Amino acid sequence: MRIIVANDYEDMSKKAAQIISSQLILKPNTVLGLATGSTPMDTYKELIALYNNGIIDFSDVTSFNLDEYFGLPKDSSQSYDYFMRTNLFNHIHIDYDRINIPNGMTDNVERECAEYEKKMKDAGGVDLQLLGIGRNGHIGFNEPSDHFEPNTHLVHLDKDTIEANSRFFDSIEDVPANALSMGIGSIMRAKKVLLLASGAEKADAIYDAINGPITPKVPASILQLHPDVVIIVDKEAAARL
Numbered sequence: 001m002r003i004i005v006a007n008d009y010e011d012m013s014k015k016a017a018q019i020i021s022s023q024l025i026l027k028p029n030t031v032l033g034l035a036t037g038s039t040p041m042d043t044y045k046e047l048i049a050l051y052n053n054g055i056i057d058f059s060d061v062t063s064f065n066l067d068e069y070f071g072l073p074k075d076s077s078q079s080y081d082y083f084m085r086t087n088l089f090n091h092i093h094i095d096y097d098r099i100n101i102p103n104g105m106t107d108n109v110e111r112e113c114a115e116y117e118k119k120m121k122d123a124g125g126v127d128l129q130l131l132g133i134g135r136n137g138h139i140g141f142n143e144p145s146d147h148f149e150p151n152t153h154l155v156h157l158d159k160d161t162i163e164a165n166s167r168f169f170d171s172i173e174d175v176p177a178n179a180l181s182m183g184i185g186s187i188m189r190a191k192k193v194l195l196l197a198s199g200a201e202k203a204d205a206i207y208d209a210i211n212g213p214i215t216p217k218v219p220a221s222i223l224q225l226h227p228d229v230v231i232i233v234d235k236e237a238a239a240r241l
Contacts, residue, residue, distance in 0.1 A: 001223065001224065001230075001231065002229070002230045003233070003241070004231070005234070005238045005241075006233065006234050006235070007234065008198075009042065009199075010042065011234070012198055012232050012234045013042035015232050016040070016043040016130070017043050017047050019194055019232075020032070021047065021050050021056045023192070024057065025055075025056060028057060028059075028061075029061070029062070030061055030128060031061075031062045031124060031125065031126050031127045031128075032063045032064070032126070032127065032128055032129075032130070033063075033065075033066065033126040033128065033182075033187075033190055034063050034064070034065050034066065034084065034088075034130055035066050035130045035131055035140075036065065036067070036080045036083045036084065037132050037165075039198055040130060040132060040196060041087055043130070043196065044087045045087075047092075048088065051091070051093075058094040059094065059095065060095075061098065062098040062099075062123050063094070063098065063099050064100045064101075064116075064119070064120055064123075064126060065081075065100065066129075066131070066140040066141070066181060067080065067102060067141045067180060067181035068081065068101055068103070068179060069104050069179050070109075070154060070176060070178040070180055071178065072105075072176055074101070074105070078168055078174075079104065080101060081104075084099075084101065100120075102116055102180035102181075103180075109180070113153055114151075114152075116152045116180075116182075125190070125191065126190040126191065127191050128190065128191070128192045128193075128194060129193045129194070130194050130196070131193060131194065131196070131220075132195070132196055133195060133197050133205050133206065134160070134205065135202065135205055136158060136205065137209055137217075137219055137221065138158070138220070139187060139195070139219050139223075140181040140182045140183075140184075140186075140187060141155040141157060141179040141180075141181035142181060142182075142187075143156075143157065143158045143161065143219070144158065144217045144219065145216045146216060146217075147216050148183075148185065149183035149184050149185065150184070150185035150186075151182075151183045151185055151186055152183055152186055153180070153181065153183055154178060154180055155179050156177060157175075157177055162175045184216075184219060188222060188225070188226055192228045192230070193223060193226055193228065194230050194232070195223065195232070196233075197231070197232075197234075198233070198234045198237055199236050199237055200237070200239060202233070202237040203236065203237055203238070203240045205220065206231070206237050206238065206240070207240035207241060209221050209224075210224070210241065211241075
């Protein structure tokens, strides 16, 4: 595990984009695992700038998103499908047939999750998985639990997660209570993991993920066992390290 302390959110985003762009330059047909939320937004802006400057190319990239709200249509402005198109995909040349996001409107959750896992396996596995971290230590939508979920699955979101995500909705009542998410096993099968954290509210989660016991009560703590993890935090998120 390598830990990089950035000066601030902007610096964190630039460093993250540099790592991702290096991956794309070394392997143009990279399989990227992508995240949503406020943390990676400027990382995507940096990647778009690198693309516009001809430094990186996404035409052979395959992507798999970590998660999607369950029961939310993909054309909803709050869906993660919409987020990815708005913040990255619509600004780069990428084959839309290579974009994979869980179907939150599926009428067969078990089949959707199994097919998502098969698609990742058939693509050769994720080369680089981008992650954020929740205040409760969740990665993807893997909430604190009594076990580590091995595969993509349906998650019941914690109150803390719903409250944190309510800033993107008109009211907390509008936040979906469930989501489809890659499991901890899905994430751990990625060849490289890049986790980002910014802000003082993430300091405890970062400390517990890096220095605490490995426990499903802090899902991110499992990354201590991954052979290739880079964690980039700003000074506020690194306050307890």
